[in-house]
Amino acid sequence: xxxxxxxxxxxxxxxxxxxxxxxxxxxxxxxxxxxxxxxxxxxxxxxxxxxxxxxxxxxxxxxxxxxxxxxxxxxxxxxxxxxxxxxxxxxxxxxxxxxxxxxxxxxxxxxxxxxxxxx
Amino acid sequence: xxxxxxxxxxxxxxxxxxxxxxxxxxxxxxxxxxxxxxxxxxxxxxxxxxxxxxxxxxxxxxxxxxxxxxxxxxxxxxxxxxxxxxxxxxxxxxxxxxxxxxxxxxxxxxxxxxxxxxxxxxxxxxxxxxxxxxxxxxxxxxxxxxxxxxxxxxxxxxxxxxxxxxxxxxxxxx
Amino acid sequence: xxxxxxxxxxxxxxxxxxxxxxxxxxxxxxxxxxxxxxxxxxxxxxxxxxxxxxxxxxxxxxxxxxxxxxxxxxxxxxxxxxxxxxxxxxxx
Numbered sequence: 001x002x003x004x005x006x007x008x009x010x011x012x013x014x015x016x017x018x019x020x021x022x023x024x025x026x027x028x029x030x031x032x033x034x035x036x037x038x039x040x041x042x043x044x045x046x047x048x049x050x051x052x053x054x055x056x057x058x059x060x061x062x063x064x065x066x067x068x069x070x071x072x073x074x075x076x077x078x079x080x081x082x083x084x085x086x087x088x089x090x091x092x093x094x095x096x097x098x099x100x101x102x103x104x105x106x107x108x109x110x111x112x113x114x115x116x117x118x119x
Numbered sequence: 120x121x122x123x124x125x126x127x128x129x130x131x132x133x134x135x136x137x138x139x140x141x142x143x144x145x146x147x148x149x150x151x152x153x154x155x156x157x158x159x160x161x162x163x164x165x166x167x168x169x170x171x172x173x174x175x176x177x178x179x180x181x182x183x184x185x186x187x188x189x190x191x192x193x194x195x196x197x198x199x200x201x202x203x204x205x206x207x208x209x210x211x212x213x214x215x216x217x218x219x220x221x222x223x224x225x226x227x228x229x230x231x232x233x234x235x236x237x238x239x240x241x242x243x244x245x246x247x248x249x250x251x252x253x254x255x256x257x258x259x260x261x262x263x264x265x266x267x268x269x270x271x272x273x274x275x276x277x278x279x280x281x282x283x284x285x286x287x288x289x290x291x292x293x
Numbered sequence: 294x295x296x297x298x299x300x301x302x303x304x305x306x307x308x309x310x311x312x313x314x315x316x317x318x319x320x321x322x323x324x325x326x327x328x329x330x331x332x333x334x335x336x337x338x339x340x341x342x343x344x345x346x347x348x349x350x351x352x353x354x355x356x357x358x359x360x361x362x363x364x365x366x367x368x369x370x371x372x373x374x375x376x377x378x379x380x381x382x383x384x385x
Contacts, residue, residue: 016301023308030312032202044257047238088235093375098327
């Protein structure tokens with residue numbers, strides 16, 4: 001942490017806030033993955049991790065390297081764009097695979113019946 | 120011009136990616152990146168089944184992206200509140216069906232990316248015959264509200280961006 | 294200011310590590326195969342975030358390349374797994 005000594009206070013506070021928010025969002029997303037009941041509810045948890053958690057940590061990383069090296073470091077944008085473009089595709093494919101398997105395994109009951117709230 | 124540079128947007132973004140990866144603006148990187156930006160779209164042209172997307176109204180696209188960014192952040196907090204505070208059995212997650220008027224394949228791709236990026240909604244499938252979208256909603260309160268939001272806030276701008284009125288009519292007749 | 298920043302980095306690292314533990318839990322107990330694939334995908338994401346955080350912690354840019362490659366590999370492997378779940382084979 002030698003370079004961080006030269007960090008101005010406003011950058012340190014902004015980076016710290018972004019890191020805390022990003023970490024919390026990542027944790028909440030995976031918590032949703034772990035504690036929700038059915039698969040169709042669980043799939044909504046990681047979306048938080050992917051969008052807000054990743055965005056906060058990427059912006060923090062950009063800000064940190066830009067300030068410490070006093071030049072524009074924005075190559076984290078590449079990861080951001082890539083994740084934003086691929087995460088929806090992954091979510092849709094897993095969802096379709098789940099619905100397809102559900103229909104194949106229980107062909108009598110449709111996929112809709114699984115998600116009725118339990119009495 | 121058209122022959123050597125079939126996709127100017129794709130070429131520009133490839134050059135930008137190359138420069139960002141190398142983190143340099145030296146002439147050598149401009150040359151290499153420029154060569155990539157010229158060659159890759161030519162090689163990739165047979166892979167694009169539906170041809171180039173034509174963005175008719177860039178301003179509407181920017182406004183749509185800004186709106187959905189705000190929506191993503193808002194629903195992030197809404198979904199995390201539900202995950203933290205509510206019992207799992209109380210969450211009313213349902214499939215809903217939304218009839219779509221959008222026909223352009225690029226527009227549908229953009230719509231599915233935006234919907235899937237927003238926490239709380241996942242696109243399941245589009246039925247090919249009736250053009251009905253099957254959507255899974257994490258916590259359904261009001262089905263009509265969702266249908267109207269998707270139709271007016273997302274679908275309408277995408278139709279404006281990607282489809283000409285003529286193409287739209289043809290799609291409906293077909 | 295340095296102590297504040299390193300505390301924040303440590304907090305974020307702890308959060309991401311705990312998240313990875315939760316993913317691993319779901320990966321092991323997941324009742325169905327799609328649960329496991331979803332958990333594995335989230336685990337890839339968390340690993341990428343971990344690499345980025347370590348990059349900030351040690352003030353080194355090498356971790357960026359690792360994070361980029363992790364993101365690429367995670368996407369490809371999850372797509373292959375989801376495809377396998379749907380069809381029972383990857384290449385048709």
